[in-house]
Amino acid sequence: MRRFSQRNSLVTLNEINITPLLDLAFVLLIIFVITRPLLEGSVDMQLPQNMGRPDTRNIDRHNVRVVEISPRGDYWLQGRHLSLLQVEGELARMHNDNPRLIVDIRADKRTQWDFVIAVINSCLRNNITQFSARVAAAEHP
Numbered sequence: 694m695r696r697f698s699q700r701n702s703l704v705t706l707n708e709i710n711i712t713p714l715l716d717l718a719f720v721l722l723i724i725f726v727i728t729r730p731l732l733e734g735s736v737d738m739q740l741p742q743n744m745g746r747p748d749t750r751n752i753d754r755h756n757v758r759v760v761e762i763s764p765r766g767d768y769w770l771q772g773r774h775l776s777l778l779q780v781e782g783e784l785a786r787m788h789n790d791n792p793r794l795i796v797d798i799r800a801d802k803r804t805q806w807d808f809v810i811a812v813i814n815s816c817l818r819n820n821i822t823q824f825s826a827r828v829a830a831a832e833h834p
Contacts, residue, residue: 756793758784760812764803768812781815788821796824 760780761769768780775783788794796816800809809826816824 752795753793756791757795757797758787759797759799760784762798762800762804762808762812764801764805766805766808768808777811777815780812781819784815784821785819788819794821794823796821798824798826800826 758771763769768775768777770780770783784794784796796812798809798812813824813826816822
């Protein structure tokens with residue numbers, strides 16, 4: 694009988710109690726479910742009237758090309774009226790000639806941003822990474 698009692702004392706525990714682990718997991722899940730909507734709150738943005746400080750970098754004016762966009766979506770490159778495809782082609786050609794090309798995109802305040810974004814996409818498609826977008830204030834009569 695002594696052997697039998699020694700054998701029982703050497704039996705290991707085959708089960709692990711995971712109840713505390715599940716409790717912790719559920720508590721963390723509840724915390725994340727409650728705090729997630731607070732992190733996704735929308736940001737109330739108002740664009741400034743002053744467009745910021747002027748660019749003080751030393752920029753060679755020979756590298757800058759100006760694209761102007763009217764409120765109706767007309768494109769002007771260096772004073773010439775062109776379509777968007779023509780503007781993209783001209784910018785690609787200019788960038789091939791001068792890899793330091795900087796595109797200055799100017800638009801009226803009333804211009805839809807779709808027109809400005811179209812020019813930015815044209816620049817990015819042609820690996821032109823130096824550009825600036827400015828919006829001029831509309832004048833009231």
